[in-house]
Amino acid sequence: MRAHLAISCCCLALAATLYPTFDATAATVVVTQKGRAFVPSQIKIMVGDTITFRNDDVVPHHVVSHTPLFPFDLDLEQPGQERSQTFTQAGQVIVGCDLHSSMEVVVDVVKAAQ
Numbered sequence: 001m002r003a004h005l006a007i008s009c010c011c012l013a014l015a016a017t018l019y020p021t022f023d024a025t026a027a028t029v030v031v032t033q034k035g036r037a038f039v040p041s042q043i044k045i046m047v048g049d050t051i052t053f054r055n056d057d058v059v060p061h062h063v064v065s066h067t068p069l070f071p072f073d074l075d076l077e078q079p080g081q082e083r084s085q086t087f088t089q090a091g092q093v094i095v096g097c098d099l100h101s102s103m104e105v106v107v108d109v110v111k112a113a114q
């Protein structure tokens with residue numbers, strides 16, 4: 001019985017290690033910028049969640065939202081840097097890069113289940 005319990009705990013710890021917080025419902029998710037594109041290019045998060053925009057590219061980027069519902073400007077981001085934005089408004093926010101007009105990530109911000 002005790003051995004069984006220990007094995008169960010071990011499995012849970014292993015699962016937590018193998019599957020880190022890559023769930024779109026997690027409090028903080030990472031969107032990278034690579035090859036002059038956001039990866040992923042579409043993401044669904046909950047109100048109050050934060051997206052960390054990480055520049056994994058070889059050129060600077062300037063993450064910005066011109067969506068009237070939720071505008072923001074994260075300033076110039078050099079390769080290797082990251083900036084975070086918490087989304088406090090439900091709805092769809094189009095996030096782009098002021099330096100590269102083809103870059104876009106669609107963020108669907110949903111309210112938490114009641």
Ligand SMILES: [Cu+2]
Pocket residue numbers: 036060061062097098099100103
């Ligand atoms: Cu850019």
